[in-house]
Amino acid sequence: MAHQLHPGVLFASECEQSVCTSLGRVHSRVCTWRARMCASPRAFVSHRRVCASCELYACPPAPWSRVGGPCTPRAREGFPSPRPRLQEPLSSASTERAALLDGHDLLRTNASKQTAALGALKEEVGDCHSCCSGTQALLQTTRAELGEAQAKLMEQESALRELRERVTQGLAEAGRGREDVRTELFRALEAVRLQNNSCEPCPTSWLSFEGSCYFFSVPKTTWAAAQGHCADASAHLVIVGGLDEQGFLTRNTRGRGYWLGLRAVRHLGKVQGYQWVDGVSLSFSHWNKGEPNDAWGRENCVMMLHTGLWNDAPCDSEKDGWICEKRRNC
Structure with missing residues (x-):
């Protein structure tokens, strides 16, 4: 009975982490089927990729052959060549890599601009620090002058208060003296009136x-x-x-x-x-x-x-x- 291989089945050479190429895709699989399946007359209808070693057994009919080693596929009519299908993901990966490189260049350009802007901002902050230092010095000078003026004002206020107290005391003494004079005068007049009985x-x-x-x-x-x-x-x-x-x-x-x-x-x-x-x-x-x-x-x-x-x-x-x-x- 002739071997009826499904188009989706591809036999590779190694059991450990073999690379099975089929339908333009690369798959890594652990070998789960033994080499006896290489010559098995069973028709494979599953889309599962099977990795097997054919080194000790005869290869299946065309399009497979052994040339100094593992089984390798031969191109035949009706079977697509796996290599062109591998180029599609490589082309897509190249396009994505080019896009990533462009994005990297854009990020680098933006980083340069941000660095320049940060430098300008640092200069402005330095100028502000200088301005604030000058203003603070002026404020301290003004505060010292204000303190001196306030001290002088307090001294003048104290002197004015003392003067007002002396004036008030003098007026009070003068008023008491005037009242004493008036009282003595009234008493004298009263004594005269009492003597006259008039x-x-x-x-x-x-x-x-x-x-x-x-x-x-x-x-x-x-x-x-x-x-x-x-x-x-x-x-x-x-x-x-x-x-x-x-x-x-x-x-x-x-x-x-x-x-x-x-x-x-x-x-x-x-x-x-x-x-x-x-x-x-x-x-x-x-x-x-x-x-x-x-x-x-x-x-x-x-x-x-x-x-x-x-x-x-x-x-x-x-x-x-x-x-x-x-x-x-x-």
Whole structure:
């Protein structure tokens, strides 16, 4: 029986990792069939590639032959030559290799450009470092100059504060001296009047103290209305000249609060000082703790608490009475 070989079967020479060439493809297979299949009359219908050794056995009929070694195929009519089919993957591999080389060249070109750009960026960073160093040095110099100016300003502020304290102290001493002079003058006049017995006594419900008469009201009203009541009695809201007079007023508060003849002097909305109704600036004071505080920026008048201490309050408040003062007629 003639050997019927399938076109897809190709016998090679070696058993270990043989190369079987068929249909233009290269396959490496481990030998699984023995050499006896070289002369087997069985018709191979499988597309499996079989590697076998034919060195000890006769080769199958054409197109196979042994020429000084393993079986090699002979070209015959109807069988394609395996070599042209091998050129197709080689050509494809060459094309892919050329494409890879082109990509490699493009990557190298891009790398060169990126290297140049990185060098330019490093130069810019160096310039920025130089600029920042100069700016930092200038900033440190400016900061040192600012510190010196601030120190000088603090020294001037301290000197100004000391001067203001001395001026305030001098004004207070001058005011106390003036009040002492006025008090002594009143006392002298009172002594003369008492000796002459020509002075009129204080009106009914008025209290006498060192040549003046004082009226402590029972009703309550605003500061302006209280000043009006005193003017109607030929008097004015009380002017506290010193500690002795303050003690007299404190002893007669009877647990009530009273308006004093003292108002705030403002400039540009801020309290600059206080002035009595006779136009004399405040020198002696008897403020309560934390006063005057000018709450809400509208406490322009001064009243005396039941403790005798002073407090600034809104002039339109109607919570307090008033104290009128006038000199005795002699």
